[in-house]
Amino acid sequence: MLFQSSTLRIFATLLIGVVVASLASNGVAETRLRNICRLKGQEENTLQGLGLVVGLNGTGEANDRTTMDAIARVLELLGSPVGARAHMDPAAIDELKKIKNAALVIVTARVPGTGARSGEQLDCMVSALNGKSIYGGQLVFAALRGPNPQDLQIYALASGSINVEDSDVPTVGRVHNGCQMQADVRTPFYLERDGAKYITLVLDRNHASFHTAANVASSIREDYSGYYGDGMRLTQNGQTMENQFVRAVDATNIEVRIPAAYSDEPVQFAYEVLEKVISEEDAEARVVINKRTGTVVISGDARIGDVVVVHNNIVVEAGIAVEFTALADSESANPSLERLVQQLSALKVTDAEIIEIIQRINVAGKLHAKLIVE
Template sequence: MNTYFSSITKSILTVAFAMAAFQSTNAASLKLGDMCRLKGQETNSLQGLGLVVGLKGTGDSDAAPTARALSRMMQLMGGPMSVDSLGQLDVKDIGDAKNVAMVFVTAKLPAVGAQSGDLIDVTVNAINAKSLEGGYLMMTPLLGPRADNPTVYAIAQGAMRLSDDGNLTSATIQGGGKMEASVPAAFHDDGMITLVLDRDFASFDNTQRIEDEINSLSALTLGDSAGFQTQSTQDASRGRAQAIDQLHVRVQIPSIYRDNPIKFIALLLNLPIQLASHSSRVVINEREGIVVIGKDVEVAPVLVTHRNLRIEAGGVAGFVGVHDKVNEHDNAKLKNLADALNALDVPTSDLIAIIKTLKRKGDLFGEVVFE
């Protein structure tokens, strides 16, 4: 009997997600998965020190660390190496090697993690060499970002390709790293998942909207109103999601999905979220000369003079007027002022300067964002 009710509850939850998606699609909305990622699903870096051989006389010159590393590698590979009176490796024989360079090797693991045997791309950067052209990276162990963890996660080696930008001291090896240990990407912890919003969507308003959407959905499907008691009334009243700050929302995995959290996460990330309107925002990219003006940005009745031009937001005889007002008491729209300036061939740089002045003077009603 419990299995039957659990099955029905799952179906109701799935249908509710679909209904919410259908209803929200008619409004301005975005899928939750397009706004955030799960905590634990993030890129990780591996790093190591290696040796590059086969250079054309452009390697390290008189570098004692490179000579010691080369001597140690040759010793490990069974090569004959002389020792001094203290039993230490004598690096005099290879101290003037010009075709060898010590390099810093890095690799980035994808957000979904990596499994033993996977091939990953690696980046090689010279420390002292003049050029890495024609070089071959010898077998290099790659460790994690923590120096106190000696685990070798991958081994890198192979012929290098110089960077496309012409930099002779930076190169890549496509598929040059082989994972020796698995690096899983955890996505839940003790029945909880944490949503991390992308920086473009990070705000208290958006995290609160996400909390409300998830909790209203949970109340409909998992509370008493659905006819199936799956948790205590007290737990249901607390909701299943909680906004932590402007970046994070913590969500509890429902008990019916504890054994199948992937299904719940897939449904959750497809939940449409209605975003707050940014129609009262102006975004300016001065470097590229781009101005994006929301339709609801207004300006107070002002007179703008530009060289031999005079433009009044209000439309008085003798001036070029900026109209599009519902009645005489409404403010003019900034987009109409921008259209008027554009019609008079005013450069974008001057438009940006005018917007800055209006904002500084307090006559621009809206948010101005500089990128």
């Protein structure tokens, strides 16, 4: 039988209404700018290079020329005549094939967005290019360069004991504080142009939208307009134009000119801007689905249009005019979630079925929200 009962139809309609209708009250949420954006230039940088791991219990491999060259180079640096002879005598380097306690690895270290200074120590990841396992091994040496292949400068040296964190993946490990910086990596947070200094706020991917960018620019303009004179300035050809000290470049970037009063204190200005509290009213409606965990997260005013969905023994009917009212705050600390759980319990609808129904509504073009499937 396709329809179990009219009662089931009503419950299903309420259920999907709760899932895709607006669950939030009409209150305006607030947050600090630093929670939703970063300063351009403050990005992570990756350092990487080839390294040699030794001390393996027969799980290494040295039967390729690259690994043998690496072993020979390390022996040469340690003053061994075997290493020096291997570079001149091909037969000598072939002797290194018998080594089973060494492996060639790629070493990677991430420099935080705030940069790093010479002498600072960072964790580094070690990934084997050959061999069966690097468990119990020692990273002897690795010279790390920056992400630009044209930049030959060595920014860090890495060595130390390897900790294999996942026994199911014995070819990947971590060296705690094994990467020591040899040069400064600076991440400037402002740029100079036409005699002025500028910072650029970059909205996080999940917060980027034209609405949010315009809202941030408007808020900064309102708070700092007094620092920029009468709002007019002369161009090079003598014409006047509006002084656009802050502008939303696109849905992600907001450019702000540092006021003259903060010219010698750009850090203070950046700090004050990032500490600003802005409203998140009328945020973009989104429905985020994680199929693996069966989680559905709804934000903003997510609604559905006029649609009928038939799925297994469930019929979902919804119209544009349908609205659902959340329970009052006095009834529950989290009324929307509680109401949704109660509907699920009454219908015995699985998470997978709920997700499938929402996706079908989206395919039909009746989900008035951005659907994100993880």
